[in-house]
Amino acid sequence: MSEKILYIFLLLMSSSSALLAQNERRDDAFLIKDIYDEALSKGEAYDWLRVLTKDVGPRLAGSPGAAAAVTYMRQIIDTLGFDTVYLQPCIAPRWERGEPAVGRIVNNDLIGSQDIRVIALGNSVGTGEAGVTAEIIEVTSLDTLEQLGPEVLSGKIVFFNRPMDPRQLNTFAAYSGAVDQRVFGANEAGKYGAVAALVRSMTPGLDDVPHTGTMAYSEGARRIPGLALSTNDADKLSALLKKGSVRVHLKSQCRNLPPVETYNVIAEVTGSTYPDEIILVGGHLDSWDIGEGAHDDGSGCVQSMQVWPLLQALDYRPQRTLRCVLFMNEENGLAGGRAYWDASNTAGEFHLMAMESDRGGFSPRGFTAEATEEVFADYMRKLTTWLPLVEPYGLSFSSGGSGADIGGLKSQGGLLMGLQPDTQRYFDYHHTSADRLEAVNQRELLLGAAAMTSLVYLIDKYGLR
Amino acid sequence: MSEKILYIFLLLMSSSSALLAQNERRDDAFLIKDIYDEALSKGEAYDWLRVLTKDVGPRLAGSPGAAAAVTYMRQIIDTLGFDTVYLQPCIAPRWERGEPAVGRIVNNDLIGSQDIRVIALGNSVGTGEAGVTAEIIEVTSLDTLEQLGPEVLSGKIVFFNRPMDPRQLNTFAAYSGAVDQRVFGANEAGKYGAVAALVRSMTPGLDDVPHTGTMAYSEGARRIPGLALSTNDADKLSALLKKGSVRVHLKSQCRNLPPVETYNVIAEVTGSTYPDEIILVGGHLDSWDIGEGAHDDGSGCVQSMQVWPLLQALDYRPQRTLRCVLFMNEENGLAGGRAYWDASNTAGEFHLMAMESDRGGFSPRGFTAEATEEVFADYMRKLTTWLPLVEPYGLSFSSGGSGADIGGLKSQGGLLMGLQPDTQRYFDYHHTSADRLEAVNQRELLLGAAAMTSLVYLIDKYGLR
Numbered sequence: 018m019s020e021k022i023l024y025i026f027l028l029l030m031s032s033s034s035a036l037l038a039q040n041e042r043r044d045d046a047f048l049i050k051d052i053y054d055e056a057l058s059k060g061e062a063y064d065w066l067r068v069l070t071k072d073v074g075p076r077l078a079g080s081p082g083a084a085a086a087v088t089y090m091r092q093i094i095d096t097l098g099f100d101t102v103y104l105q106p107c108i109a110p111r112w113e114r115g116e117p118a119v120g121r122i123v124n125n126d127l128i129g130s131q132d133i134r135v136i137a138l139g140n141s142v143g144t145g146e147a148g149v150t151a152e153i154i155e156v157t158s159l160d161t162l163e164q165l166g167p168e169v170l171s172g173k174i175v176f177f178n179r180p181m182d183p184r185q186l187n188t189f190a191a192y193s194g195a196v197d198q199r200v201f202g203a204n205e206a207g208k209y210g211a212v213a214a215l216v217r218s219m220t221p222g223l224d225d226v227p228h229t230g231t232m233a234y235s236e237g238a239r240r241i242p243g244l245a246l247s248t249n250d251a252d253k254l255s256a257l258l259k260k261g262s263v264r265v266h267l268k269s270q271c272r273n274l275p276p277v278e279t280y281n282v283i284a285e286v287t288g289s290t291y292p293d294e295i296i297l298v299g300g301h302l303d304s305w306d307i308g309e310g311a312h313d314d315g316s317g318c319v320q321s322m323q324v325w326p327l328l329q330a331l332d333y334r335p336q337r338t339l340r341c342v343l344f345m346n347e348e349n350g351l352a353g354g355r356a357y358w359d360a361s362n363t364a365g366e367f368h369l370m371a372m373e374s375d376r377g378g379f380s381p382r383g384f385t386a387e388a389t390e391e392v393f394a395d396y397m398r399k400l401t402t403w404l405p406l407v408e409p410y411g412l413s414f415s416s417g418g419s420g421a422d423i424g425g426l427k428s429q430g431g432l433l434m435g436l437q438p439d440t441q442r443y444f445d446y447h448h449t450s451a452d453r454l455e456a457v458n459q460r461e462l463l464l465g466a467a468a469m470t471s472l473v474y475l476i477d478k479y480g481l482r
Numbered sequence: 483m484s485e486k487i488l489y490i491f492l493l494l495m496s497s498s499s500a501l502l503a504q505n506e507r508r509d510d511a512f513l514i515k516d517i518y519d520e521a522l523s524k525g526e527a528y529d530w531l532r533v534l535t536k537d538v539g540p541r542l543a544g545s546p547g548a549a550a551a552v553t554y555m556r557q558i559i560d561t562l563g564f565d566t567v568y569l570q571p572c573i574a575p576r577w578e579r580g581e582p583a584v585g586r587i588v589n590n591d592l593i594g595s596q597d598i599r600v601i602a603l604g605n606s607v608g609t610g611e612a613g614v615t616a617e618i619i620e621v622t623s624l625d626t627l628e629q630l631g632p633e634v635l636s637g638k639i640v641f642f643n644r645p646m647d648p649r650q651l652n653t654f655a656a657y658s659g660a661v662d663q664r665v666f667g668a669n670e671a672g673k674y675g676a677v678a679a680l681v682r683s684m685t686p687g688l689d690d691v692p693h694t695g696t697m698a699y700s701e702g703a704r705r706i707p708g709l710a711l712s713t714n715d716a717d718k719l720s721a722l723l724k725k726g727s728v729r730v731h732l733k734s735q736c737r738n739l740p741p742v743e744t745y746n747v748i749a750e751v752t753g754s755t756y757p758d759e760i761i762l763v764g765g766h767l768d769s770w771d772i773g774e775g776a777h778d779d780g781s782g783c784v785q786s787m788q789v790w791p792l793l794q795a796l797d798y799r800p801q802r803t804l805r806c807v808l809f810m811n812e813e814n815g816l817a818g819g820r821a822y823w824d825a826s827n828t829a830g831e832f833h834l835m836a837m838e839s840d841r842g843g844f845s846p847r848g849f850t851a852e853a854t855e856e857v858f859a860d861y862m863r864k865l866t867t868w869l870p871l872v873e874p875y876g877l878s879f880s881s882g883g884s885g886a887d888i889g890g891l892k893s894q895g896g897l898l899m900g901l902q903p904d905t906q907r908y909f910d911y912h913h914t915s916a917d918r919l920e921a922v923n924q925r926e927l928l929l930g931a932a933a934m935t936s937l938v939y940l941i942d943k944y945g946l947r
Contacts (some may be wrong), residue, residue: 026634189945222925380845410651439845441845460906460907
């Protein structure tokens with residue numbers, strides 16, 4: 018075909034809807050490329066994360082750090098060109114760790130006395146001034162407790178030592194398979210007269226850093242202290258137990274104070290055409306009281322904050338209402354998430370899509386998606402049509418949980434999503450003093466923000482039906 | 483269809499080649515799963531990397547560290563069940579850095595005198611005891627030098643300040659677009675009478691760590707010193723130059739000593755059926771003289787060493803000859819690579835596939851592949867049939883360069899490949915003191931080894947036609 022004939026052919030074709038769709042697809046590809054270019058060359062998420070991790074630092078809900086996080090992040094968000102920025106109150110529990118916990122193997126026949134690296138679990142009661150000193154009973158599942166019964170467990174420290182399965186490709190799956198020990202271990206062991214629960218840290222690797230995290234007591238339960246110990250020390254303790262009985266001394270000072278009012282930080286751009294269809298991006302503003310909460314979940318906060326500035330830089334004005342929410346108290350109570358979805362459900366709002374980023378600021382691999390049964394297949398079909406646009410960025414869509422803070426929006430019938438980054442390194446840092454800014458790579462963080470922005474753009478432009 | 487009829491149907495079908503192929507595909511999927519399970523639960527690559535980075539440390543070719551690396555890694559390889567382990571001699575240059583280089587802005591009108599963080603480039607001559615002190619001329623490309631000419635450049639220090647393009651998704655593409663300044667900058671500036679070249683470090687980010695790397699003088703060129711400075715200091719220097727002239731003092735002590743004999747470490751398992759078809763996996767044993775060469779390229783070495791132990795653990799005996807090669811002197815001369823391919827080509831060997839891992843021990847994303855034009859399409863077609871087996875592990879195949887040490891094998895007509903990990907963090911560490919064991923995640927490293935092993939298994943079992 019000569020160039021001239023080709024030109025005429027294209028001219029004739031240009032009225033066809035197929036070519037229009039093709040042109041639109043090409044425009045989308047260019048716009049997504051622009052989003053990535055803008056994010057990687059001018060994205061500010063890492064600078065905001067520096068403020069949150071270094072100027073604010075640890076920010077457990079109810080603490081002065083959390084209050085500072087609300088103030089500092091709101092100040093930044095106020096400069097980002099949203100139509101509205103406001104605080105949504107919620108009542109968070111206030112748990113304090115006190116002095117760092119102490120763990121020590123005492124008067125052992127083989128090794129004498131030696132410190133072990135422990136940390137109190139969130140929500141745990143303290144041991145009291147004297148601490149507890151008792152014989153260790155090692156188990157690898159909660160079920161074992163019933164078999165052992167109070168004859169064996171009464172007066173003992175129960176040592177939960179089932180490791181995260183390293184063979185799971187997705188470390189979050191391995192976490193799900195082990196975290197019952199941390200959440201329920203103390204509560205269950207307390208029923209059989211144990212005096213404390215000591216839990217192997219939730220990480221698939223071997224290191225010296227104990228990992229905290231939330232635990233829970235059931236209503237009216239006998240409350241015994243729960244602590245985690247480092248995986249290296251868990252292996253050491255287990256090896257020692259194979260040679261004879263081991264006594265351990267534990268001391269922690271944690272306590273609960275009266276709940277305090279705190280806030281979700283919310284920023285909004287009203288949609289030009291469908292203002293009642295909300296597209297939400299969010300992370301949680303609180304962190305554990307150790308480390309800097311850089312991956313968990315400072316990253317998710319600043320990535321969510323980055324979405325609107327990126328769209329603005331490309332002169333894109335959303336048809337639907339775009340809302341950025343920094344949730345409070347995800348780690349130990351979910352007060353912020355509940356306050357948000359209670360208010361939203363009561364007001365009869367409709368979140369067409371809500372996405373949480375709470376799996377760390379690592380290289381993005383795609384998105385998980387969930388919805389009610391009636392609509393899920395339709396939404397997935399729509400997402401799948403966009404695969405050619407996101408695959409060049411290493412992204413895909415899969416069925417899976419979205420995020421703790423947005424779960425209560427599911428009944429609205431919209432799509433709930435989670436940013437899915439590479440999971441290999443997450444549990445090197447999770448809930449430890451090592452979760453610091455230095456553990457976050459600026460490019461990986463910005464790529465996650467670009468991925469979120471690209472999907473927000475597509476959903477805003479085309480809807481989900 | 484009732485279950486009984488389905489059963490009979492399947493029974494009848496079971497003789498068909500389609501079902502056989504399907505069963506075989508299922509067996510392959512199980513075996514690859516076993517490879518990953520074994521790697522993630524029992525892989526030793528990280529322990530070997532600890533020896534190489536902590537017990538040996540820096541190991542520039544020709545240095546005592548490189549000799550120690552040969553000895554230590556050979557000792558480990560001798561325990562891994564290979565049929566043969568041997569050293570292949572090669573002659574490497576011996577370049578020494580001497581005391582760390584000094585850089586200082588001197589007597590500036592605005593800021594007085596201030597240190598800047600610099601490092602001598604590999605192969606560079608030193609400045610001499612007195613150092614050089616001269617005015618800075620900033621350029622962003624080698625081409626600019628000719629326009630400026632000796633009138634402007636004579637007696638000056640040329641400052642090459644074109645950054646790596648942060649918008650490139652693949653940081654190696656950004657590296658390729660900037661590294662000409664480091665490799666040829668001093669050589670070109672020397673032609674116009676400059677007294678030294680100062681090059682912006684090869685990293686897309688901003689930090690305080692200068693990155694070394696190789697540079698080259700052409701035959702008979704006037705040799706002036708080449709140094710790199712940190713990206714933060716490059717930005718500072720550039721900003722200062724916008725306000726007026728800047729003089730800088732540089733001092734480096736590098737020198738060249740007589741070349742020394744050193745070695746590639748080679749280990750081999752003879753193929754049971756096609757012993758003359760070689761499948762090679764390798765990395766380079768040498769590193770720069772700073773840091774620990776953990777990502778570059780300790781990771782590639784220990785991943786390559788891991789392949790045969792993983793296959794052995796699953797009782798897989800290769801049909802083709804499997805060879806693991808740790809190459810010497812990739813960083814500043816390629817003496818090991820040349821010695822290997824010269825010997826191999828002379829002996830008329832045939833490498834059906836040779837794969838190098840030299841892009842860091844990060845989460846694997848796939849493999850690059852190259853070959854001569856006559857065979858490339860066929861090989862890619864074969865690889866593509868295996869996509870369903872490797873995609874569950876996040877892997878794909880793409881056309882692209884393999885590795886510097888195996889390039890000379892291309893004429894044998896086999897397939898050359900490179901392990902392709904996530905590239906985002908590589909240049910945070912590349913050629914700096916920060917390239918230490920702690921920068922490598924054990925799971926990411928082992929996943930790379932499992933990916934390599936899976937592909938070696940498929941190619942060994944099915945060939946490439």
